[in-house]
Amino acid sequence: MKNIYSKLCSAAFIAAIGILPISLAAQNTSNPIKGKISLFPDQAQTTISKDIYGHFAEHLGHCIYGGFWVGEKSPIPNTEGLRNDVIAALRDVSIPNLRWPGGCFADTYHWKDGIGPREKRPSIINTNWGGVTEDNSFGTHEFMRLTELLGCDAYINGNIGSGTVQEMSQWVEYLTSDNESPMTRLRKENGRDKPWKVKYWAVGNETWGCGGNMTPDYYGNLFRQFSTYLGNFNGNNLQKVASGASDADYDWTETMIKNPKTRWMMQDISLHYYTIMDNWSHKGSATQFDEKEWFTTLKKSLQIEKIIKGHSDIMDRYDPEKRVGLVVDEWGNWFDVEPGTNPGFLFQQNTLRDAMVAALNLNIFNNHADRIKMANLAQAINVLQSLILTKDEKMVLTPTYYVFKMFKVHQNAKLIPIQLNCENYTFDKESIPSISASASKDDAGKIHVTLANFNPNKDQEITCDLGSATLTQVKGEILTAKSMSAYNNFDKAEEVKPQAFKGATIKNNQLKITMPAKSIVAIELN
Numbered sequence: 138m139k140n141i142y143s144k145l146c147s148a149a150f151i152a153a154i155g156i157l158p159i160s161l162a163a164q165n166t167s168n169p170i171k172g173k174i175s176l177f178p179d180q181a182q183t184t185i186s187k188d189i190y191g192h193f194a195e196h197l198g199h200c201i202y203g204g205f206w207v208g209e210k211s212p213i214p215n216t217e218g219l220r221n222d223v224i225a226a227l228r229d230v231s232i233p234n235l236r237w238p239g240g241c242f243a244d245t246y247h248w249k250d251g252i253g254p255r256e257k258r259p260s261i262i263n264t265n266w267g268g269v270t271e272d273n274s275f276g277t278h279e280f281m282r283l284t285e286l287l288g289c290d291a292y293i294n295g296n297i298g299s300g301t302v303q304e305m306s307q308w309v310e311y312l313t314s315d316n317e318s319p320m321t322r323l324r325k326e327n328g329r330d331k332p333w334k335v336k337y338w339a340v341g342n343e344t345w346g347c348g349g350n351m352t353p354d355y356y357g358n359l360f361r362q363f364s365t366y367l368g369n370f371n372g373n374n375l376q377k378v379a380s381g382a383s384d385a386d387y388d389w390t391e392t393m394i395k396n397p398k399t400r401w402m403m404q405d406i407s408l409h410y411y412t413i414m415d416n417w418s419h420k421g422s423a424t425q426f427d428e429k430e431w432f433t434t435l436k437k438s439l440q441i442e443k444i445i446k447g448h449s450d451i452m453d454r455y456d457p458e459k460r461v462g463l464v465v466d467e468w469g470n471w472f473d474v475e476p477g478t479n480p481g482f483l484f485q486q487n488t489l490r491d492a493m494v495a496a497l498n499l500n501i502f503n504n505h506a507d508r509i510k511m512a513n514l515a516q517a518i519n520v521l522q523s524l525i526l527t528k529d530e531k532m533v534l535t536p537t538y539y540v541f542k543m544f545k546v547h548q549n550a551k552l553i554p555i556q557l558n559c560e561n562y563t564f565d566k567e568s569i570p571s572i573s574a575s576a577s578k579d580d581a582g583k584i585h586v587t588l589a590n591f592n593p594n595k596d597q598e599i600t601c602d603l604g605s606a607t608l609t610q611v612k613g614e615i616l617t618a619k620s621m622s623a624y625n626n627f628d629k630a631e632e633v634k635p636q637a638f639k640g641a642t643i644k645n646n647q648l649k650i651t652m653p654a655k656s657i658v659a660i661e662l663n
């Protein structure tokens with residue numbers, strides 16, 4: 138596919154006057170920014186993998202315990218110990234896959250600790266995350282039941298840092314084999330007769346750091362050794378994910394991918410990129426910020442596109458047919474923990490700024506769907522940039538949650554290449570594009586366009602050229618709020634939630650969109 142996606146963010150275009158509901162009209166309608174998007178629907182070929190909309194659940198803070206798992210005896214409504222409210226909410230965003238049990242926890246996890254009668258499971262120390270006791274009450278059976286209830290694929294992260302080849306190989310056998318063997322017998326003794334299907338398997342996590350502090354050469358050899366013994370039983374076809382780079386560590390990716398045998402043995406290689414505002418010792422508050430921090434967060438987050446291109450270019454040299462997927466299996470905002478909470482639990486609130494970051498990342502992943510086959514936001518519940526927060530029986534859906542809900546229409550749709558021309562958003566002499574966008578066409582022929590207006594002070598008037606598509610109907614949803622730092626919290630009405638969007642009109646096959654300042658819009662065209 139000819140890649141014509143580009144950002145030429147300086148040109149101004151003919152004004153388009155859309156109809157904006159008064160309640161959502163921004164302050165600056167008198168002086169809106171102008172932009173233009175051209176869609177090329179006849180070039181829609183690449184499928185946006187639904188797995189780009191994946192999630193991540195680590196044994197960290199209250200992601201598993203209190204988040205997904207409350208136990209069968211809990212007064213909180215549950216199915217076999219798994220929270221009903223959380224399951225319903227995640228089904229509603231069509232969660233395609235869930236990664237577990239870590240993160241750094243994965244390379245300390247010994248799966249046999251988490252099977253069999255719960256009262257007999259050993260307690261261990263969660264050395265990475267607060268040194269708290271992990272009683273292993275949530276283990277393999279509970280996780281696989283969770284994926285069944287969510288209707289999603291399992292993405293399991295094996296332990297290469299402190300585990301053995303035999304341990305990892307037996308875990309795969311325990312989960313997926315139906316042959317007569319000690320592992321299948323053990324599974325049956327533990328109450329599960331039929332094997333499960335497991336789609337993705339990571340061979341270690343962050344092996345350059347908490348997963349063993351290895352060099353890429355050393356890890357490459359270990360990856361091949363461990364992978365050799367991960368079997369495909371009963372038609373299960375494990376997609377093996379090699380532990381990949383952090384940020385712009387291109388040497389890691391190149392060392393892994395240039396070796397023909399290592400490349401041949403992997404289906405995917407990972408990339409982790411967190412948006413950290415200043416540095417690890419000052420990450421900033423999730424809720425108390427000004428426009429400078431809003432701008433810096435967006436600017437830092439947008440850097441992921443350059444990093445994806447850097448890794449993709451290397452992969453293209455050795456794998457031009459793009460067989461190996463790049464999976465961004467940890468991404469999102471990482472702020473300081475909320476005051477008074479355990480620093481090891483990584484609990485942060487989630488504002489409209491997080492929604493912007495979610496929207497821009499998902500748009501970027503969509504636009505690079507030729508190489509990005511999966512992505513997993515860190516993390517699903519109560520940790521970092523969460524979709525969901527829980528407090529005892531209460532649950533909050535975050536602004537980030539609503540972005541995943543609005544954008545789910547792109548799952549498995551065909552990516553429509555776009556050309557985006559927009560003005561820059563300038564703050565303190567620095568500039569970023571003011572818009573992020575992506576578009577796709579689904580099986581029913583509907584076209585979806587998702588956009589974010591980063592500018593917190595100015596509306597955007599966007600004209601949209603629909604190319605060869607003949608379309609007459611438009612509808613949409615918008616996510617915005619009164620302030621940049623608005624968030625949803627327990628015991629109060631939601632401040633950030635989608636509403637019907639009336640700011641798009643279609644006439645003579647030309648779409649005109651008026652987007653309020655600091656808003657995210659999803660448009661459906663027929």
Ligand code: AHR
Pocket residue numbers: 195239240241242342343467515516521
């Ligand atoms: O998501 C939190 C942690 O960030 C993960 O455990 C680790 O892989 C990464 O460094």
